[in-house]
Amino acid sequence: MIRVLVVDDEHLVRSGLRLILAAAPEITVVGEAADGAEALVEARRLRPDVVLLDVRMPGADGLSAAARIVATGAKVIMLTTFDRDEYVHQALRAGAVGFLLKDTPPQELATAVRTVAAGHAMLAPTVTRRLIDSFAERGPARRDAARQRLGQLTGRELEIAREVGRGHANAEIARRLTMSEATVKAHVSRALAKLGAANRVQLAILVHDADLL
CATH class of the missing domain: 1.10.10.10 (Winged helix-like DNA-binding domain superfamily/Winged helix DNA-binding domain)
Structure with missing residues (x-):
């Protein structure tokens, strides 16, 4: 079972992500957090396999917390409503292995979680080359x-x-x-x-x- 921690400052977004992932085989949401600081605490406590981490949140945002969460052993997928290159760049430099927009279809979200949990980058090879x-x-x-x-x-x-x-x-x-x-x-x-x-x-x-x- 793939253990997932969901991190977003909006309760409705967290609830929606939890519902989507709960319907996916072999995936379970083990916890939630509302900002980067809480996410780090929960990542250390729960030891999730994958963390879905919002880029922009009040207080400690996802970009500032990503590297420290990666250091706990979790794989990080960044979530955002903005498709902005600088966010992708910072996230990958911090050690994230995935980057998704929040309007990603449910099936693709579950696929991304499985892909990252298996030790692969979420980005397709052609996208990875172009981005790098x-x-x-x-x-x-x-x-x-x-x-x-x-x-x-x-x-x-x-x-x-x-x-x-x-x-x-x-x-x-x-x-x-x-x-x-x-x-x-x-x-x-x-x-x-x-x-x-x-x-x-x-x-x-x-x-x-x-x-x-």
């Missing part, structure tokens, strides 16, 4: 710093990191590099650990910052 291209900063200083960080990786890990940067999922990387999906997953996990990256989206951003594609 739109905000990866490739000035000389950032490029050199990114390349220095990536220098910790082995040749094979760097090769796989490039494929992640292209937006490919593990199965596609395995096919392209002629290896098992389990081996790809192991390499990605080791690369993330070495780099201190929270997820594969942050790894992809780093590859783009290094201008390795």
